[in-house]
Amino acid sequence: MRDLPTVVARMWGRELVSRRGPRRGLTLQQITDAAIAIADAEGLAGVRMSSVAAGLGVSTMALYGYVTSKDDLLTAMVDAAAPEPPEQGDLSWRGYLSAWTRANRDFLASRPWLLQVAPLTPPVGPCTLRWLDRSLTALTGTGLTAAEAVNITATLSAYAVSAATLATAMSGTVDEAGGEGLDGYTAMLTRLVDADGYPGLTAALESGAFGVAPEWVEDADFAFGLTLLLDGIEALVARRKEG
Amino acid sequence: MRDLPTVVARMWGRELVSRRGPRRGLTLQQITDAAIAIADAEGLAGVRMSSVAAGLGVSTMALYGYVTSKDDLLTAMVDAAAPEPPEQGDLSWRGYLSAWTRANRDFLASRPWLLQVAPLTPPVGPCTLRWLDRSLTALTGTGLTAAEAVNITATLSAYAVSAATLATAMSGTVDEAGGEGLDGYTAMLTRLVDADGYPGLTAALESGAFGVAPEWVEDADFAFGLTLLLDGIEALVARRKEG
DNA sequence: CTCCTTCTCCGTACCACATACACTGTATTC
DNA sequence: GAATACAGTGTATGTGGTACGGAGAAGGAG
Known part of the structure; x- marks a missing residue:
């Protein structure tokens, strides 16, 4: 060995x-x-x-x-x-995974430099593995296979990374993508993109979908996507329970 | 300007x-x-x-x-x-986003070095912005807001990145996380983790959830998570249609 | 108590790599 | 044909990671 x-x-x-x-x-x-x-x-x-x-x-x-x-x-x-993962307490698997993902995103967003390192490093330390473990533990008893639980954890974690990346990009901390954060970015896109080649994007720019305030991103937007994911998982669990 | x-x-x-x-x-x-x-x-x-x-x-x-x-x-x-995004043809939004995400993952997996660069770089080129546009376009007419569509796109994209990262880590190309790809990694985890502190992870290791072959990851596993996401989105679309 | 082993830390390089600056030559305009 | 702007080159500089060998500290052996 x-x-x-x-x-x-x-x-x-x-x-x-x-x-x-x-x-x-x-x-x-x-x-x-x-x-x-x-x-x-x-x-x-x-x-x-x-x-x-x-x-x-x-x-x-x-x-x-x-x-x-x-x-x-x-x-x-x-x-x-990484901080310690949240405690399960008497939360349902759904409640726990929701808290887990949110906490995950929060600490990534509070340390933007993690986004440049963590996604490429598989978890090997006591703490990061505890995060993995807690998610798997929460999913025990739902009838999902271990492989499915691992997959779900990876997906939720990816979502946390994506949300943190977005939030960080918005405040313009990580990367001066076009001058000054989001505003510069949207301004740039508006100049580059035309309705013929990029109809959907043009519409989104016009409707101001990119102009949202960071604090909106930091909560409602996040919850929105998370719900999407958890609904999908819940549907799967239900299928397994009856099958 | x-x-x-x-x-x-x-x-x-x-x-x-x-x-x-x-x-x-x-x-x-x-x-x-x-x-x-x-x-x-x-x-x-x-x-x-x-x-x-x-x-x-x-x-x-x-x-x-x-x-x-x-x-x-x-x-x-x-x-x-980046290659050109897939054509919508006469696919439903769901069919298209499924193809989009899969194609996204495929090209990321075929060029592992992209994983070290792309996630941190907001799209600014004609091609990457076309990817963004096509997803937004596919979601036009579902009744979702532009902001929601952007959010969904980001989430799907993050999922593609995560899947590609996983697939790459498995084949051990990107990163010698413990010697030789997945086997070395699981062997290492087995030595580090004990059932007291890491119950869920220990169970997953014992059941061989980490030992899956790369080709399984490359399809069934990916489809599994993608279905989760799309189900969530579909539920939202349905809610909007009736509301 | 003394010598020897073994280990920690340090100083000094070395090397790889991104980039600044000044220069040379070339194609265009007057 | 001269003036001019501009593409591409050579050389130099600075920064940052890391190899190597030495110096001194702690413990064990005689």
């Missing part, structure tokens, strides 16, 4: 402690915390091995005793930046 | 032609094509300004006459790499 990747081992507290030599001056936690603080403040671009090290008062190369590469650091950051 | 970003202008053939001086030796198309060829062959990491230029037989700096930065190049690549 092959060894766990070192960062993964350290994320789970499975590092083998050594007896000889100086004690370690840092923890992976301290490092990820410092890196996260920088990412929150300056965005992902501000996260350099040197800047993280500087934040901790150690040399750049000291970090390589804890992570084998910058990618490792990013992976660890994702897990450390 | 502010000027269009230069790459965007060039993507739409809106560049102002100059009269004096030597003729241009290249097109943005040629450049993106060369870059795409490299990305297909070596992945996104192989795309360097120097490698793209070398592929065209020009100097690195020549490219900066066509794009203002590497990011610009990536943006242009996304649009050039």
Whole structure:
């Protein structure tokens, strides 16, 4: 059986402690915390091995005793930046998944830099795997197969990512797509698109569908799509119950 | 009114032609094509300004006459790499959106590097905007508002991304998450997770829900989630029709 | 108590890559 | 045919990740 990747081992507290030599001056936690603080403040671009090290008062190369590469650091950051998933309490599966997806979206939206890293990194840390687990657990007893539950979880998670991406793009934080967030973007589209080639889009632009305020996106819009998904799932559960 | 970003202008053939001086030796198309060829062959990491230029037989700096930065190049690549969206023909909105989402997923899966770029880049090119338009157009006449249609499109698109990401991760192309694709990943999870802290996940692992073959993922699994979404949308449309 | 092992951290490079700047030559306009 | 704007090149610079070897700290062995 092959060894766990070192960062993964350290994320789970499975590092083998050594007896000889100086004690370690840092923890992976301290490092990820410092890196996260920088990412929150300056965005992902501000996260350099040197800047993280500087934040901790150690040399750049000291970090390589804890992570084998910058990618490792990013992976660890994702897990450390995620909050704990919500408690199930006595919620129905539907109530729980609704809360789960909303909480998922909320923390992604509060840390836009996660959107550039998390979607490409499969969950490997204790916390992100707990998110996966809680969703699967909530679906236990609905009669769905495990594979279906996994699939549903992936879909809900994708929805959370999409909603967070949208919300972030609206406030123009992530990406200066055309100047200043949404307004610049719609202005640009209006200039580019003509009714012949892009009838649906033109109509949408004219009706101001893109001009919605961020706070609308942040709730009613989100709930709308989520309901779509949950209705679909509920229909499936019902089918399974009777079949 | 502010000027269009230069790459965007060039993507739409809106560049102002100059009269004096030597003729241009290249097109943005040629450049993106060369870059795409490299990305297909070596992945996104192989795309360097120097490698793209070398592929065209020009100097690195020549490219900066066509794009203002590497990011610009990536943006242009996304649009050039996308195929045309499917034709509506006489499909119902549901039939069309189903085909649309599937085609969307297919081209993303065939070019894994798109997954690292496209989700973060709002559509600005003629082709990607055509994708957006076709979905909106298909939803015209269902009684949904334009804002709802936009939202639905975003959700379907996110689903395509998620499915493509999953499919790519399975075949282990994108990311060596634990050694060799899915098997390494499940093996790792099995070692990390215990039934106390992760009941649902443990059950899923034991039942082999993660061990599914890629080709299953590539169809039945995808259709499953898509049906979920479309059912939800259909329910909404029905509600609007009667209300 | 002393030496030796083993480990942590550091300083110093090195290399890859994006991009600024000044230059050369060419095609157009007067 | 001169003036001019402009395409493409060469060189240089800066930034950032990471390899390598050394120095000193902690523990174990004699």
